[in-house]
Amino acid sequence: MTPRFAFTIAATDGAARTGAIEMHRGTIRTPAFMPVGTAATVKAMKPRDVEAAGADIILGNTYHLMLRPGAERVARMGGLHGFMGWNRPILTDSGGYQVMSLADLTKRSEEGVAFKSHLDGTRHLLSPERSIEIQRLLGSDIVMAFDELVPTTSTREVQAAAMERSMRWARRSRAAFDSGAEHAAGAAIFGIQQGALDRTLRGDSAAALTDIGFDGYAVGGLAVGEGQDAMFGCLDFAPAQLPADKPRYLMGVGKPDDIVGAVERGIDMFDCVMPTRSGRTGQAFTRDGPINIRNAKFNEDPAPIDAACGCPTCATWSRAYLHHLVRAGEMLGAMLMTEHNIWFYETLMADLRAAIASGTLKTYADEFRLRYKRPAL
Amino acid sequence: MTPRFAFTIAATDGAARTGAIEMHRGTIRTPAFMPVGTAATVKAMKPRDVEAAGADIILGNTYHLMLRPGAERVARMGGLHGFMGWNRPILTDSGGYQVMSLADLTKRSEEGVAFKSHLDGTRHLLSPERSIEIQRLLGSDIVMAFDELVPTTSTREVQAAAMERSMRWARRSRAAFDSGAEHAAGAAIFGIQQGALDRTLRGDSAAALTDIGFDGYAVGGLAVGEGQDAMFGCLDFAPAQLPADKPRYLMGVGKPDDIVGAVERGIDMFDCVMPTRSGRTGQAFTRDGPINIRNAKFNEDPAPIDAACGCPTCATWSRAYLHHLVRAGEMLGAMLMTEHNIWFYETLMADLRAAIASGTLKTYADEFRLRYKRPAL
Numbered sequence: 001m002t003p004r005f006a007f008t009i010a011a012t013d014g015a016a017r018t019g020a021i022e023m024h025r026g027t028i029r030t031p032a033f034m035p036v037g038t039a040a041t042v043k044a045m046k047p048r049d050v051e052a053a054g055a056d057i058i059l060g061n062t063y064h065l066m067l068r069p070g071a072e073r074v075a076r077m078g079g080l081h082g083f084m085g086w087n088r089p090i091l092t093d094s095g096g097y098q099v100m101s102l103a104d105l106t107k108r109s110e111e112g113v114a115f116k117s118h119l120d121g122t123r124h125l126l127s128p129e130r131s132i133e134i135q136r137l138l139g140s141d142i143v144m145a146f147d148e149l150v151p152t153t154s155t156r157e158v159q160a161a162a163m164e165r166s167m168r169w170a171r172r173s174r175a176a177f178d179s180g181a182e183h184a185a186g187a188a189i190f191g192i193q194q195g196a197l198d199r200t201l202r203g204d205s206a207a208a209l210t211d212i213g214f215d216g217y218a219v220g221g222l223a224v225g226e227g228q229d230a231m232f233g234c235l236d237f238a239p240a241q242l243p244a245d246k247p248r249y250l251m252g253v254g255k256p257d258d259i260v261g262a263v264e265r266g267i268d269m270f271d272c273v274m275p276t277r278s279g280r281t282g283q284a285f286t287r288d289g290p291i292n293i294r295n296a297k298f299n300e301d302p303a304p305i306d307a308a309c310g311c312p313t314c315a316t317w318s319r320a321y322l323h324h325l326v327r328a329g330e331m332l333g334a335m336l337m338t339e340h341n342i343w344f345y346e347t348l349m350a351d352l353r354a355a356i357a358s359g360t361l362k363t364y365a366d367e368f369r370l371r372y373k374r375p376a377l
Numbered sequence: 378m379t380p381r382f383a384f385t386i387a388a389t390d391g392a393a394r395t396g397a398i399e400m401h402r403g404t405i406r407t408p409a410f411m412p413v414g415t416a417a418t419v420k421a422m423k424p425r426d427v428e429a430a431g432a433d434i435i436l437g438n439t440y441h442l443m444l445r446p447g448a449e450r451v452a453r454m455g456g457l458h459g460f461m462g463w464n465r466p467i468l469t470d471s472g473g474y475q476v477m478s479l480a481d482l483t484k485r486s487e488e489g490v491a492f493k494s495h496l497d498g499t500r501h502l503l504s505p506e507r508s509i510e511i512q513r514l515l516g517s518d519i520v521m522a523f524d525e526l527v528p529t530t531s532t533r534e535v536q537a538a539a540m541e542r543s544m545r546w547a548r549r550s551r552a553a554f555d556s557g558a559e560h561a562a563g564a565a566i567f568g569i570q571q572g573a574l575d576r577t578l579r580g581d582s583a584a585a586l587t588d589i590g591f592d593g594y595a596v597g598g599l600a601v602g603e604g605q606d607a608m609f610g611c612l613d614f615a616p617a618q619l620p621a622d623k624p625r626y627l628m629g630v631g632k633p634d635d636i637v638g639a640v641e642r643g644i645d646m647f648d649c650v651m652p653t654r655s656g657r658t659g660q661a662f663t664r665d666g667p668i669n670i671r672n673a674k675f676n677e678d679p680a681p682i683d684a685a686c687g688c689p690t691c692a693t694w695s696r697a698y699l700h701h702l703v704r705a706g707e708m709l710g711a712m713l714m715t716e717h718n719i720w721f722y723e724t725l726m727a728d729l730r731a732a733i734a735s736g737t738l739k740t741y742a743d744e745f746r747l748r749y750k751r752p753a754l
Contacts, residue, residue, distance in 0.1 A: 039701075039702075039705050039707055040698070040701065040702075041702060041707050041709040043707065043708060043709070044708040044709065044712070045709070046689075046709070046712070046713075068701070068704070068705055069676070069697075069701040069704075073676070073677060073697075076677060077677065077679060077695065077697050077698070078679075083695070083697070083698050083701075084698065085693045085694055085698075280708075299446070299450070300450060300453060300454065302454060302455075312423075316462045317462055318454065318460070320446075320450075320454050320460070321417070321454070321460050321461065321462075323446075324416075324417065324445070324446040324460075325416075325417075325418060327445070327446075328416050328445055330416055330418050330420065331420060331421040331657075331708055331711060331712070332418040332420070332421065332422070332423070334708060335421070335423070335708070335712065336423075
């Protein structure tokens with residue numbers, strides 16, 4: 001019988017690890033990139049194409065789904081997997097980040113966050129208990145604890161208080177998860193480390209989470225504008241504070257070179273809207289860095305986006321054709337660009353896994369960085 | 378060796394015929410429905426999915442393609458087939474209809490139609506010679522003669538003059554096509570019958586076209602607001618005025634019940650934006666008539682759009698899920714709805730071909746009409 005949740009590290013290379021998480025709905029090869037399926041769809045892609053690109057798991061957003069179509073409705077329709085036609089594992093976030101960045105009139109208390117929907121103004125409450133209940137209604141395979149975020153520009157005192165509240169909420173999240181015995185028997189729950197860029201706060205947070213005990217641990221509160229140097233500075237110590245035998249998930253990251261550097265620092269899981277969002281705005285990822293296909297220089301370029309890419313877009317269509325589609329506002333442009341970008345990310349993860357397995361991660365990462373031009377902001 | 382253009386009628390049933398057109402790039406089973414690929418894409422669908430739905434041929438729009446990305450550019454990129462990744466036959470219209478319905482500041486003369494692009498205001502001329510040249514640059518398999526359209530509300534005198542000019546333009550189109558010997562060796566050209574709803578004008582037009590000689594003949598100038606009764610009234614005589622041994626193509630038609638009635642009256646080919654456009658606005662076709670998936674009554678409907686449909690959308694997703702996607706403005710909603718609608722149209726054509734082959738068209742058509750509810754306008 002497939003275990004509920006079994007993480008095996010097959011090889012390490014420095015702080016980096018490669019392995020697999022076995023769950024009922026499938027195996028997740030790590031390091032893993034999870035395409036984001038915000039509103040029960042990885043935007044502009046069919047599930048079978050997401051799977052063909054190499055994704056073992058996708059992410060669903062609790063905040064968006066609770067508002068539309070509604071968690072109870074998804075549950076009545078048999079859960080998120082059947083609803084959207086994705087049969088492999090799904091990780092759901094807790095809604096904590098989105099409620100604070102998207103909702104109107106949020107009001108925080110020890111109980112949770114009261115808010116008005118940005119869609120229709122209806123009033124809702126997200127608390128640890130309600131967040132876990134929603135994730136259970138969705139049928140999530142990996143549930144995230146509900147946490148509190150504060151701006152990175154907050155004082156250390158505010159950061160500390162938010163971290164401590166997040167740890168109390170983590171304990172309530174764990175209890176709420178365990179109280180749903182039927183769901184908990186087949187699903188996993190991750191805690192989220194907070195503490196901004198402060199080593200001591202991060203350490204305290206890791207200790208509190210480990211005391212509660214989770215199936216995996218996320219590094220939260222990064223990739224929120226602090227810049228890559230500051231993020232990597234934090235990742236130089238934060239992952240090592242978390243249990244080595246559990247998966248570590250860096251939420252909301254990131255650009256390809258962010259991922260390479262984070263894998264070198266011991267991260268096992270990632271999610272980001274970048275490949276899908278970029279695909280809808282004309283940006284395509286290549287080993288040489290991103291290109292904007294709308295640029296006039298591509299208007300008669302017969303080459304694929306990336307000659308070394310094995311994706312269906314690069315196998316069939318030229319930059320000139322994609323340039324035309326995107327300029328003309330054709331939906332197929334967003335579809336083909338998104339598919340390429342998801343393939344790019346999933347291929348990057350496969351390459352990173354292979355490099356770790358063969359003990360050549362440093363060489364791979366150095367060559368990647370040498371070639372990959374990160375555009376100026 | 379595959380013939381350039383060979384139309385074989387395998388069976389007839391009343392005025393209806395079923396058979397096949399053999400061309401270098403593939404066989405077109407008739408009666409055929411051609412999905413519209415206006416701007417070098419069947420909107421929101423990958424070519425492989427268009428093919429899987431049963432389409433043997435698609436239509437490209439000369440007017441749109443000449444303006445963006447430009448016919449010369451498509452030619453430099455190797456032609457429309459390679460550019461868009463569709464290897465089966467393509468029929469291109471002449472641009473005559475679009476230039477008069479979409480362009481700004483059109484000025485007609487015996488030479489052709491001068492106009493300003495609706496996209497960027499640049500000045501262009503479409504004439505029989507330029508239309509055929511564009512279709513050659515695109516690499517069209519079935520080229521349409523350039524014709525002149527006038528409003529259906531015009532006087533008979535105006536209609537007659539436009540028809541006569543269209544016949545002069547048909548002769549120039551044929552000469553221009555033949556002058557491109559290399560292209561003409563692998564492609565076909567269709568003439569377009571005009572004459573509004575007038576039997577005598579239609580007859581004169583058919584005689585003029587037959588005198589020139591074409592590989593196939595379109596019935597033009599219908600489905601422009603005259604209503605189904607008037608259109609069927611014209612189709613009771615117009616197809617029979619055209620050579621029986623050549624394919625007859627009813628341009629821009631139509632709704633499913635329009636197609637059934639036109640097949641009964643001897644039409645072999647159709648094109649229409651209806652399945653693709655409807656798919657992007659939430660309308661799905663079923664044997665019981667179209668449904669608008671945005672309707673609140675579908676918000677928890679676990680059934681597929683049409684339980685009898687064999688398309689990938691109906692195999693996997695519920696009306697409730699499609700309702701959610703379309704309401705949320707998700708691109709996947711348009712993708713899945715469009716794919717279903719193209720399958721619906723292509724399945725209808727397959728059913729019509731089978732009914733003709735077995736001599737049961739009247740029974741099939743009567744049962745179709747009894748069940749299919751055409752919504753009020």
